[in-house]
Amino acid sequence: MKHHVKEFELILDPAAERKIWCWTVASKIEISGLGVLESSRGHLAIPNKVWLPSQAGSFGHTELDDDAVAELQVKCAKAGQRLGFHFHSHGRMEAFFSGLDDLNFSRLSKFGTPFVAAVFNVHGQVQWRVCTSNQTLIEWKSVIEGEDPSKDELAAAAAEVKLAVREDSWLADLPKWFGGPQRTSRRRFSE
Numbered sequence: 190m191k192h193h194v195k196e197f198e199l200i201l202d203p204a205a206e207r208k209i210w211c212w213t214v215a216s217k218i219e220i221s222g223l224g225v226l227e228s229s230r231g232h233l234a235i236p237n238k239v240w241l242p243s244q245a246g247s248f249g250h251t252e253l254d255d256d257a258v259a260e261l262q263v264k265c266a267k268a269g270q271r272l273g274f275h276f277h278s279h280g281r282m283e284a285f286f287s288g289l290d291d292l293n294f295s296r297l298s299k300f301g302t303p304f305v306a307a308v309f310n311v312h313g314q315v316q317w318r319v320c321t322s323n324q325t326l327i328e329w330k331s332v333i334e335g336e337d338p339s340k341d342e343l344a345a346a347a348a349e350v351k352l353a354v355r356e357d358s359w360l361a362d363l364p365k366w367f368g369g370p371q372r373t374s375r376r377r378f379s380e
């Protein structure tokens with residue numbers, strides 16, 4: 190899908206968009222992942238290089254494993270590419286950036302700026318954001334075009350989700366709900 194928003198143009202490869210939508214629908218808990226971002230001035234492009242790295246999640250949060258992120262960074266750097274796209278899913282909830290999502294964006298800036306973040310939901314609604322390390326440059330919504338994911342697509346996506354995603358106990362969401370300390374053992378990109 191091609192987006193023109195003010196001075197920005199963002200092109201998301203349709204196959205990558207579909208992959209993320211299928212992972213979102215195929216998982217009963219939140220998932221997150223990373224992708225390559227190509228950027229020059231106002232032109233941003235996300236090629237069909239998006240991944241579902243190994244991670245833990247629950248209904249209320251998703252968290253990529255540090256070593257999986259590091260591995261992807263090295264792989265991209267070797268190919269002369271930059272990991273500058275982060276996505277996560279909100280299941281059946283509205284696609285929006287929560288306060289905790291906001292707090293976690295500074296971590297993404299280590300991939301360089303600008304970076305693009307997106308929240309997907311099962312209905313194909315997507316909330317987009319283009320950020321630098323300390324500010325949001327622009328935010329917009331879109332809806333994925335095309336047929337709903339097919340049975341076969343979802344079966345394939347479910348197998349990928351099963352390989353990559355460990356389900357945390359619902360207890361992992363308690364600190365978020367009650368404002369207690371966050372675990373620090375793994376990098377927390379998004380809630």
Ligand SMILES: [Zn+2]
Pocket residue numbers: 277278279285286287290308379380
């Ligand atoms: Zn979120």
